[in-house]
Amino acid sequence: MNREFAARKPNHLIRIHDSRPDPLSVDLAGIKLKNPILLASGTAGYGAELSSVMDLGTVGGIILKSVTEKSRKGNPSPRIWETPCGMLNSIGLENMGVDALIDEVLPSLDGSGVTVLASIAGDTVDEYGRLAARLDGAPGVSALEVNVSCPNVEKGGIHFGAEAEATRAVASIVRENCALSFFVKLSAAVSDVARIALAARSGGASGLSLINTIPGLAVDPSTRRPRLGAVTGGLSGPAIKPIALKAIWDCYSATGLPIIGCGGIYDVDDVCEFLVAGSTAVAIGTVTFQDPERALEIIEALPRALSALGVESPGELTGSLRVWREA
Numbered sequence: 001m002n003r004e005f006a007a008r009k010p011n012h013l014i015r016i017h018d019s020r021p022d023p024l025s026v027d028l029a030g031i032k033l034k035n036p037i038l039l040a041s042g043t044a045g046y047g048a049e050l051s052s053v054m055d056l057g058t059v060g061g062i063i064l065k066s067v068t069e070k071s072r073k074g075n076p077s078p079r080i081w082e083t084p085c086g087m088l089n090s091i092g093l094e095n096m097g098v099d100a101l102i103d104e105v106l107p108s109l110d111g112s113g114v115t116v117l118a119s120i121a122g123d124t125v126d127e128y129g130r131l132a133a134r135l136d137g138a139p140g141v142s143a144l145e146v147n148v149s150c151p152n153v154e155k156g157g158i159h160f161g162a163e164a165e166a167t168r169a170v171a172s173i174v175r176e177n178c179a180l181s182f183f184v185k186l187s188a189a190v191s192d193v194a195r196i197a198l199a200a201r202s203g204g205a206s207g208l209s210l211i212n213t214i215p216g217l218a219v220d221p222s223t224r225r226p227r228l229g230a231v232t233g234g235l236s237g238p239a240i241k242p243i244a245l246k247a248i249w250d251c252y253s254a255t256g257l258p259i260i261g262c263g264g265i266y267d268v269d270d271v272c273e274f275l276v277a278g279s280t281a282v283a284i285g286t287v288t289f290q291d292p293e294r295a296l297e298i299i300e301a302l303p304r305a306l307s308a309l310g311v312e313s314p315g316e317l318t319g320s321l322r323v324w325r326e327a
């Protein structure tokens with residue numbers, strides 16, 4: 001299988017009219033998804049970008065690009081660098097802000113039939129609380145993803161998700177301010193991701209989403225300059241898959257929470273691995289840049305892949321990893 005990563009623009013339109021609703025459906029912390037295949041935050045924009053290449057109603061759901069209270073411009077260019085089996089990006093938190101999301105994006109998704117998870121990101125614990133309150137009851141939003149891979153400006157810029165207490169504080173304030181299910185999106189670039197996951201659970205998270213990108217650096221030796229304008233970026237794509245699987249297994253074992261698994265998924269076999277490691281649903285990210293139709297291809301291939309593994313539904317695989325134990 002060729003896992004070379006090459007950016008490629010969408011080149012044709014496809015629609016799949018799925019007539020198999022139930023065998024693939026999953027219950028993700030009380031949200032019924034028609035199948036476990038979601039589009040990952042930041043790789044599907046706000047939906048409209050992909051609606052010209054796919055029927056959004058076919059996927060299990062879309063996780064929108066993270067929004068902050070005010071719109072942001074993001075990082076200086078260049079912001080993307082291709083790596084072996086992956087991609088380094090430093091888009092930063094370029095986004096339209098929560099008001100534009102509510103006023104423009106959510107109405108544009110109305111009628112598309114897609115389950116929408118909005119993603120929030122903040123500089124302070126209070127900003128997360130205000131964002132959660134703003135999106136609570138927003139038309140068309142089924143759940144929140146809470147991106148904690150953001151610098152905590154009140155605590156010297158350490159990412160919220162790098163510290164258990166900060167993660168718990170964010171989860172608590174989101175819980176206090178909104179009745180929606182929410183998934184705390186974790187980074188695996190920490191010494192003990194299960195500890196952070198337990199903190200998210202104690203703050204009231206309905207589930208977890210992992211992993212976010214892994215910090216990395218690419219260098220141009222001839223100029224001695226970094227390849228990215230922001231110097232460092234986040235690595236995604238097949239290169240990070242084993243890291244993601246381990247983090248998912250660790251967090252599933254420690255918390256038992258429903259998990260949206262993400263990180264380097266390339267094809268339907270990867271999806272099955274992510275389910276076995278503990279995911280209830282998965283999010284397809286970077287591979288979408290290479291092949292915008294990949295999520296649909298995976299959905300089409302999933303029934304046969306499940307049947308080859310002797311199961312009928314994705315839920316039967318979730319957390320089914322058989323770990324060797326000493327006799």
Ligand SMILES: Cc1cc2nc3c(=O)[nH]c(=O)nc-3n(C[C@H](O)[C@H](O)[C@H](O)COP(=O)(O)O)c2cc1C
Pocket residue numbers: 040041042043065066087089091093119147185211212213235236237238240262263264265283284285286287
């Ligand atoms: C260009 C780009 C932008 C992203 N933007 C966000 C974002 O706004 N919020 C977020 O939580 N994750 C963001 N991510 C991380 C992805 O959602 C995903 O967690 C990560 O890329 C790993 O999955 P993948 O290897 O399948 O891409 C972004 C990733 C990429 C490549």
